[in-house]
Amino acid sequence: MRSGIINKKEVSKSTKLKVYKSIHRPTLIYGCVTWNLNLGEKSRLQAMEMKYLRRVMGVTRRDRIRNELVREDLQVESLEEFIERRQLEWWGHLNRMEEDTMTRRIWDAKNVRKRRRGRPQRSWRPVIAEILIKRGTNIPEARRLSLDRTMWREDVQMKRPHNSLYPMGSPPESVQTDIKYLICSTCSRVSSSRLIAL
Structure with missing residues (x-):
């Protein structure tokens, strides 16, 4: 990510967002239609998402800009939505x-095997x-x-x-x-x- 086009200033934000929507995001969430995510997995996905978007915007976490403001500025919906x-x-x-x-x-079939102990x-x-x-x-x-x-x-x-x-x-x-x-x-x-x- 550091050596790619994301850090090149001569590349416009719109081009970087096109790369995000056409390559980065589809690769990150491939097969997501059947996912069953817990909070930890959602947090890791958001971390990857915001790492890319913050670099596109040219800010870091030290700038203390909320994720919602970054997405709003770039006009990108959250990965979870x-x-x-x-x-x-x-x-x-x-x-x-x-x-x-x-x-x-x-999809309509029901699993009839014996359930394991635990939740x-x-x-x-x-x-x-x-x-x-x-x-x-x-x-x-x-x-x-x-x-x-x-x-x-x-x-x-x-x-x-x-x-x-x-x-x-x-x-x-x-x-x-x-x-x-x-x-x-x-x-x-x-x-x-x-x-x-x-």
Whole structure:
């Protein structure tokens, strides 16, 4: 990275960003549509992302410029949001597949092997559920919308706020009223609690 075009001042920012979008980012997130990332992996991805973008902008961490300001100046969305959009696009594509296709059958298949001791492994489905909740919807509504490819693509490309417990202002009407979903504004982790009437 140090010996490449990223540090050459005679190369414009727009050219460096084209290299980022066409080479660096696709290489970094190859196969991301099926990823199940934990906080440590997200942190390492963000570190690689910001290392490149800060060099493009000509600043270092010592300048104490927040990541959001760097992305805003370069007009680049965060890598986490980009991955989430790609995962939603693939999820919608799976929903539109015929049920007898091999990919759809494997996706719908359930693992019947005996589970090992310890905490259950986190699967890909809860990842999609968390992304949809952050966007103010849920799986049943999103599944119906994904059947229309054009509408689903427009909805996925739509920018959504991520700075509140309910990003869209309030939970969707179709979400059961006895379940509360809380989203951490720092790590975007979703937690739910069921209220039991006494």
